[in-house]
Amino acid sequence: GQNIDQPTEMTATEGAIVQINCTYQTSGFNGLFWYQQHAGEAPTFLSYNVLDGLEEKGRFSSFLSRSKGYSYLLLKELQMKDSASYLCAVRDYQAGANNLFFGTGTRLTVIP
Amino acid sequence: GAVVSQHPSRVICKSGTSVKIECRSLDFQATTMFWYRQFPKQSLMLMATSNEGSKATYEQGVEKDKFLINHASLTLSTLTVTSAHPEDSSFYICSARGQGALQPQHFGDGTRLSIL
Numbered sequence: 457g458q459n460i461d462q463p464t465e466m467t468a469t470e471g472a473i474v475q476i477n478c479t480y481q482t483s484g485f486n487g488l489f490w491y492q493q494h495a496g497e498a499p500t501f502l503s504y505n506v507l508d509g510l511e512e513k514g515r516f517s518s519f520l521s522r523s524k525g526y527s528y529l530l531l532k533e534l535q536m537k538d539s540a541s542y543l544c545a546v547r548d549y550q551a552g553a554n555n556l557f558f559g560t561g562t563r564l565t566v567i568p
Numbered sequence: 569g570a571v572v573s574q575h576p577s578r579v580i581c582k583s584g585t586s587v588k589i590e591c592r593s594l595d596f597q598a599t600t601m602f603w604y605r606q607f608p609k610q611s612l613m614l615m616a617t618s619n620e621g622s623k624a625t626y627e628q629g630v631e632k633d634k635f636l637i638n639h640a641s642l643t644l645s646t647l648t649v650t651s652a653h654p655e656d657s658s659f660y661i662c663s664a665r666g667q668g669a670l671q672p673q674h675f676g677d678g679t680r681l682s683i684l
Contacts, residue, residue: 496678
C-alpha cells in the first residue's frame with residue numbers, strides 16, 4: 457500500500473520562501489509529483505522527481521531523497537496567487553497501471 | 569500541451585437520478601484513464617483505472633455496479649453514477665495518460681456533482 461504524509465496547513469508571507477514537506481512509504485516507488493490545486497479546480501502539474509536531488513523550475517523547486525522516503529516543494533518569492541493546496545503524489549508501479557496516489561494536500565495561505 | 573476535457577463541469581439533480589460524466593483527451597490518445605473523487609478539504613481518492621477496450625479496475629471500497637466506467641475509445645471515457653444519492657455528492661476528476669506507464673497524467677477540470 458501507500459502512505460503519504462504532508463502537513464495539513466501552512467501560512468507564509470508574500471515575498472517569502474516556504475518549504476512543504478512530504479514523506480511517503482510505498483512498495484513500488486516510481487516517481488514523485490507535486491500538483492497545485494485551487495479550490496474547486498482540478499490539480500495542475502508543478503514538478504516531478506524520479507531520481508534523488510533537486511529539480512528547479514522558476515520559482516518552484518522540488519527535492520527527493522528516495523532512501524529517506526522524503527520530498528519537499530520549495531516556493532520562492534511567494535505571491536498571493538500561490539494560496540492553494542499543494543498535493544504530493546507518488547507513482548507506484550506495483551499498483552495496477554503505475555497509478556498515482558495522492559497525499560491529503562497542504563493548504564497554503566499567503567498573507568500580505 | 570496535452571488537454572483533457574471533462575463535461576459537464578457541474579451537475580445538480582434529484583436523488584435517484586443517474587448521471588454521466590465524460591472525459592475526453594483532445595490531442596493525444598489516452599491508453600489509460602483514471603477517475604478520482606474528492607470530498608471537501610480532502611485529497612484525491614482514486615476510484616478506478618480503465619484501459620481502452622478493457623473492463624475498469626476498481627479500488628477497494630468502490631462499488632462497480634454504482635460507478636459504471638466505459639472506455640470504448642482512445643479518446644473517451646465515461647463515468648456513470650447510477651441512482652445517485654446525496655452521499656455521492658462530490659468533486660469527480662478524470663485523468664488521462666498516453667501509451668506507456670511513465671507518461672505523465674493530465675487532469676480534466678473536474679465535475680462538481682450535487683445530489684439533492
